[in-house]
Amino acid sequence: MPIWGYDGAVPGPIIRGRKGGTIRVRFRNELDQPTSIHWHGIRIENSMDGVAGLTQPAVEPGDTFDYVFTVPDAGTYWYHAHNRSWEQVERGLYGALIVDEAEPAFAPAQDVTLVLDDWRVSPSGRIDEGFGDMGDWSHGGRLGNWLTINGATRPDIPLAAGRTSRVRLINAANARILELDLESLGATVVAYDGQPLAAPEALAYNPFLLGPGQRMDLLVTPGAPGTLALIEMSGDPFAFGQFVVTPADDQEAEAPALLPNLLPEPDLANAVEFDLDMAGGMMGRMTGAIVDGRYLEGEELFASRQVWAFNGVAGLSPEPFFGVERGTSVILNVTNDTAFPHAMHVHGHHFRIVARSDSEIDHRPWRDTFLIGPTQTTRIAFVADNPGKWLFHCHMLEHQAAGMKTWFEVT
Numbered sequence: 449m450p451i452w453g454y455d456g457a458v459p460g461p462i463i464r465g466r467k468g469g470t471i472r473v474r475f476r477n478e479l480d481q482p483t484s485i486h487w488h489g490i491r492i493e494n495s496m497d498g499v500a501g502l503t504q505p506a507v508e509p510g511d512t513f514d515y516v517f518t519v520p521d522a523g524t525y526w527y528h529a530h531n532r533s534w535e536q537v538e539r540g541l542y543g544a545l546i547v548d549e550a551e552p553a554f555a556p557a558q559d560v561t562l563v564l565d566d567w568r569v570s571p572s573g574r575i576d577e578g579f580g581d582m583g584d585w586s587h588g589g590r591l592g593n594w595l596t597i598n599g600a601t602r603p604d605i606p607l608a609a610g611r612t613s614r615v616r617l618i619n620a621a622n623a624r625i626l627e628l629d630l631e632s633l634g635a636t637v638v639a640y641d642g643q644p645l646a647a648p649e650a651l652a653y654n655p656f657l658l659g660p661g662q663r664m665d666l667l668v669t670p671g672a673p674g675t676l677a678l679i680e681m682s683g684d685p686f687a688f689g690q691f692v693v694t695p696a697d698d699q700e701a702e703a704p705a706l707l708p709n710l711l712p713e714p715d716l717a718n719a720v721e722f723d724l725d726m727a728g729g730m731m732g733r734m735t736g737a738i739v740d741g742r743y744l745e746g747e748e749l750f751a752s753r754q755v756w757a758f759n760g761v762a763g764l765s766p767e768p769f770f771g772v773e774r775g776t777s778v779i780l781n782v783t784n785d786t787a788f789p790h791a792m793h794v795h796g797h798h799f800r801i802v803a804r805s806d807s808e809i810d811h812r813p814w815r816d817t818f819l820i821g822p823t824q825t826t827r828i829a830f831v832a833d834n835p836g837k838w839l840f841h842c843h844m845l846e847h848q849a850a851g852m853k854t855w856f857e858v859t
């Protein structure tokens with residue numbers, strides 16, 4: 449199937465670095481439209497964040513751009529197009545970015561990276577060309593009909609029996625929240641969105657929701673040779689890949705926790721709070737929004753293609769949602785006043801989820817993307833310690849394109 453790919457392949461090459469090291473990518477745009485690359489989850493220098501129109505001009509066809517940045521945290525990250533991402537990512541412009549620990553806590557039998565994607569394929573076996581469909585944009589985004597793992601359909605993934613392997617899952621889909629049956633793998637979780645947990649944890653629920661942009665790292669220790677299916681549970685459950693477990697000659701001791709990255713803890717007692725109201729979409733209550741400085745409603749709003757808004761504003765406004773000085777602890781109270789779930793991504797920072805709809809959360813892993821259901825409120829906290837202009841948006845790429853984005857500034 450014809451795709452757009454970094455180095456011509458989907459996913460693009462795994463870019464691998466070491467914690468504290470420098471990544472250098474000379475990017476040449478051979479598309480016939482402008483583009484840029486975002487390094488998702490990296491607490492990166494602002495000028496390298498790759499958000500066309502906010503942190504850099506889009507790279508024009510035929511032009512090059514050198515991305516050079518430090519990777520402060522070990523873990524599982526990814527990179528993808530960040531201009532017309534609703535088309536460019538859907539056509540295949542994404543890949544894994546893996547940062548290894550400076551001194552690994554353990555050596556897994558295998559270190560497996562699985563980039564999961566949900567494609568909309570036409571009956572002719574091509575990418576469905578219905579990009580920009582307002583039905584998708586105003587509902588749940590462009591949902592597909594074909595799942596792939598590392599660009600392959602129902603692949604076999606070899607694993608060794610009796611030994612512990614690390615499996616990194618990345619959801620690169622435009623809009624699909626994957627509902628994964630991970631219980632049957634007997635897996636434990638060691639990291640979310642790149643950041644290690646203090647200790648390996650059993651899965652709290654099944655199926656496990658992995659939203660667009662989110663990652664999770666698993667430790668899998670298959671007991672015996674055989675097969676372990678990777679199952680998607682939404683609708684009628686089906687396997688979209690399987691681990692093929694083969695005997696290993698030796699056994700090994702239980703894997704220890706990963707080494708933590710060092711992130712600053714938000715000071716909740718002295719944090720500055722901001723409220724974000726998410727509105728719009730079909731079956732929502734939003735009647736109008738500010739688009740490019742003008743209040744629009746009804747058919748005029750729909751014709752603008754900006755049908756979602758944060759605090760009444762669709763798309764990026766000249767003024768930031770908030771601005772704080774570097775080092776400020778920030779709490780965001782995000783309320784989803786729409787009829788759809790969303791996957792909210794903060795650029796340049798990881799945060800902790802401290803409460804959901806008035807329930808305090810005790811378990812607070814670092815994340816860079818969180819799922820929020822209809823009518824839910826989610827309270828997140830982080831130290832705004834990375835100077836620059838940072839996007840905060842829905843990672844359902846059609847929602848982002850249709851207004852679900854804002855930005856904040858750290859000075």
Ligand SMILES: [Cu+2]
Binds near residue numbers: 791
């Ligand atoms: Cu959304």
